[in-house]
Amino acid sequence: MAAIDLPALRDRLGDDPELEGLVLGDFITQVGVLRQAMADAGAETLRTHAHTLKGMALTVEARTLAEAAQRVEALARAGGAMAEPLAALTAAADAAVAEARALTAR
Numbered sequence: 622m623a624a625i626d627l628p629a630l631r632d633r634l635g636d637d638p639e640l641e642g643l644v645l646g647d648f649i650t651q652v653g654v655l656r657q658a659m660a661d662a663g664a665e666t667l668r669t670h671a672h673t674l675k676g677m678a679l680t681v682e683a684r685t686l687a688e689a690a691q692r693v694e695a696l697a698r699a700g701g702a703m704a705e706p707l708a709a710l711t712a713a714a715d716a717a718v719a720e721a722r723a724l725t726a727r
Contacts, residue, residue: 624716626682627724633682645721648681652718656711668697671710678717686713 634640652674659670675690689710696706 622685624683624685624713624720625724626684629682633680642725644681645725648677648683649718649721649725651677652714656714659707664697664700667703668694671697674710674714678713681717681721683713683717683720686710686717689713 630644631641634644655670655674655677659667662670671690671694675687675694678684678687678690689706689712692706693703693710695701696703
């Protein structure tokens with residue numbers, strides 16, 4: 622399963638290669654910034670960053686990442702155990718960023 626639903630992304634962006642490159646490039650940058658911020662964050666900050674990451678993931682049609690971010694957001698709000706959800710979020714972010722990099726390198 623692809624980390625980014627490319628046909629859906631292209632449909633969302635009007636099949637504009639330049640816009641696609643800009644959106645994916647921004648996605649790559651922002652995921653890096655958010656991952657760094659999340660590393661040492663408390664629950665409320667983690668919830669906020671997970672919410673932002675969820676929105677970014679939905680913008681680029683990275684559904685698995687969006688679902689992982691949603692789970693972290695909900696658990697941060699509820700005070701639940703975070704190790705497994707954060708590991709899933711990291712794996713999904715790694716996959717989506719790798720795919721975004723491959724798509725922008727074309």
